[in-house]
Amino acid sequence: MKNWKQYVMMLAIGVVCSWLTYACVMHRIKKIAMIDAVTLFNEFKMKKELENDFKGLLQMYQQKVDSVGKVIKLIDPKASKEQLNELYRAYDFYKSKYESEYSASNQTVNEQVWKRLNPILEEYGKAKGYNLILGANGMGTVLYNDSYYDITKEVIAYVNSKYDNEK
Numbered sequence: 001m002k003n004w005k006q007y008v009m010m011l012a013i014g015v016v017c018s019w020l021t022y023a024c025v026m027h028r029i030k031k032i033a034m035i036d037a038v039t040l041f042n043e044f045k046m047k048k049e050l051e052n053d054f055k056g057l058l059q060m061y062q063q064k065v066d067s068v069g070k071v072i073k074l075i076d077p078k079a080s081k082e083q084l085n086e087l088y089r090a091y092d093f094y095k096s097k098y099e100s101e102y103s104a105s106n107q108t109v110n111e112q113v114w115k116r117l118n119p120i121l122e123e124y125g126k127a128k129g130y131n132l133i134l135g136a137n138g139m140g141t142v143l144y145n146d147s148y149y150d151i152t153k154e155v156i157a158y159v160n161s162k163y164d165n166e167k
Contacts (some may be wrong), residue, residue, distance in 0.1 A: 030131035036152040037135035040117070043156045045163050047113045054105035061098035068094060120159050 068091040125133050
């Protein structure tokens with residue numbers, strides 16, 4: 001009988017020690033994930049909507065560039081230098097306008113999208129218990145990622161759902 005009580009006591013101590021060891025190890029393990037930032041950015045509905053907002057203006061300038069370019073190609077070789085210079089100035093003006101509008105629209109879209117995404121990502125990370133979420137951007141930030149850590153699709157669904165609910 002005495003051996004039986006010692007056996008139960010040793011078993012109980014072993015279970016408690018195992019549980020404490022497990023709890024300590026689990027406390028030290030950090031929950032880490034990775035998101036393909038480029039894919040997330042490109043699949044975010046807000047980004048697509050903002051790009052559509054700028055699309056008409058950009059198409060207008062691109063059409064003007066194309067139109068003046070076609071006129072330049074079709075102009076009579078005997079046309080005066082003054083006419084040619086006027087066409088080249090118009091071409092350069094519209095091309096420059098297109099490029100500046102394109103650049104400004106990209107900057108605006110980038111700023112507005114990340115301004116909206118960052119708090120949603122922070123909320124997501126906290127809600128899911130992540131200690132660290134890395135963003136791979138194809139520029140060397142994350143050099144290798146096992147797909148085990150990739151939560152890009154899950155996060156895209158989450159941010160788009162949040163965006164739809166906030167509209």
